[in-house]
Amino acid sequence: xxxxQTSLDRRRARRVPARSGARPRDHRAALRWAxxxxxxxxxxxxxxxxxxxxxxxxxxxxxxxxxxxxxxFVGLENYGRALSDSGLRNSLxxxxxxxxxxxxxxxxxxxxxxxxxxxxxxxNHFARALLIFPFAVAPVLKGFSWRFMLNPEYxxxxxxxxxxxxxxxGFVWLGHDLSALFVIALSEVWGWAPLxxxxxxxxxxxxxxxxxxxxxxxxxxxxxIFWRLTLPLLSPVIAIVALLKIISAFKxxxxxxxxxxxxxxxxxxxxxxxxxxxxxxxxxxxxxxxVAYILVALMGLLATxxxxxxxxxx
Numbered sequence: 001x002x003x004x005q006t007s008l009d010r011r012r013a014r015r016v017p018a019r020s021g022a023r024p025r026d027h028r029a030a031l032r033w034a035x036x037x038x039x040x041x042x043x044x045x046x047x048x049x050x051x052x053x054x055x056x057x058x059x060x061x062x063x064x065x066x067x068x069x070x071x072x073f074v075g076l077e078n079y080g081r082a083l084s085d086s087g088l089r090n091s092l093x094x095x096x097x098x099x100x101x102x103x104x105x106x107x108x109x110x111x112x113x114x115x116x117x118x119x120x121x122x123x124n125h126f127a128r129a130l131l132i133f134p135f136a137v138a139p140v141l142k143g144f145s146w147r148f149m150l151n152p153e154y155x156x157x158x159x160x161x162x163x164x165x166x167x168x169x170g171f172v173w174l175g176h177d178l179s180a181l182f183v184i185a186l187s188e189v190w191g192w193a194p195l196x197x198x199x200x201x202x203x204x205x206x207x208x209x210x211x212x213x214x215x216x217x218x219x220x221x222x223x224x225i226f227w228r229l230t231l232p233l234l235s236p237v238i239a240i241v242a243l244l245k246i247i248s249a250f251k252x253x254x255x256x257x258x259x260x261x262x263x264x265x266x267x268x269x270x271x272x273x274x275x276x277x278x279x280x281x282x283x284x285x286x287x288x289x290x291v292a293y294i295l296v297a298l299m300g301l302l303a304t305x306x307x308x309x310x311x312x313x314x
Contacts, residue, residue: 054289054292057070064285090269092271094269098184110197110199110241111197111200113131114200118201118205128201142190146190150173158170177265181268200234207230212229239309252270252272253272253273262277271298
């Protein structure tokens with residue numbers, strides 16, 4: 001029979017390894033932080049410091065043409081100026097219109113390609129492997145390529161469209177308001193639709209085939225199966241990829257800068273390009289920082305919705 005003293009000694013003996021094992025855990029934690037340290041320093045220098053610096057600048061009056069250093073604090077004056085800025089309102093309108101065109105076309109074409117390539121045949125496997133290549137093309141290269149191919153004199157796209165639709169022969173696609181914005185959206189759809197097709201192919205593969213077979217036995221047509229079964233089952237995935245594309249659409253800059261320069265006029269001047277013009281053409285750094293933070297708030301809201309939708313889906 002164990003005495004109270006013996007039980008106490010046993011409890012003390014059990015506690016000793018726990019204390020001695022705390023040191024290796026401390027060393028492992030220190031090693032993790034040491035390994036993460038360089039990456040955290042780079043992120044701080046390239047992300048957090050510029051964000052903090054631009055946030056402070058957004059409350060200053062800084063015309064780079066007048067002074068190489070930030071001017072006096074003006075409080076919320078730059079943000080109040082944004083409320084009455086017609087250029088900002090125009091860039092918001094252009095960005096929303098571009099978002100509607102690019103997101104809707106990307107979803108429709110991506111889902112259409114996914115339905116065509118869903119069957120596991122050899123030809124479909126080869127086609128799926130090719131789908132990732134358009135997304136891998138750099139946005140700047142896409143802009144130069146599309147501008148070249150839309151040239152009314154020697155562009156391949158312009159010649160093909162002119163041959164199929166004779167009234168559009170010699171049409172200057174980048175010289176008109178709506179057509180310029182439309183072809184910029186098409187250049188982005190060309191890269192994103194195949195990627196979305198791959199996502200939809202994976203989602204279609206997760207739908208049990210027994211559901212479709214039961215619907216066919218009940219006499220449902222192919223359209224009814226798609227509209228009443230496939231599309232509702234895909235709706236969570238569609239919502240997630242749509243949010244991802246919306247975020248990307250509001251970040252449009254490269255093709256605008258390469259293909260149109262915001263023109264004709266300001267018809268393709270997106271939010272990102274407007275901030276670029278304020279900061280690096282007008283050299284109004286204080287106001288450009290304020291507009292950029294308005295854009296950061298918008299992107300933060302969309303990113304939050306995307307993360308919540310992704311977690312809910314998971």
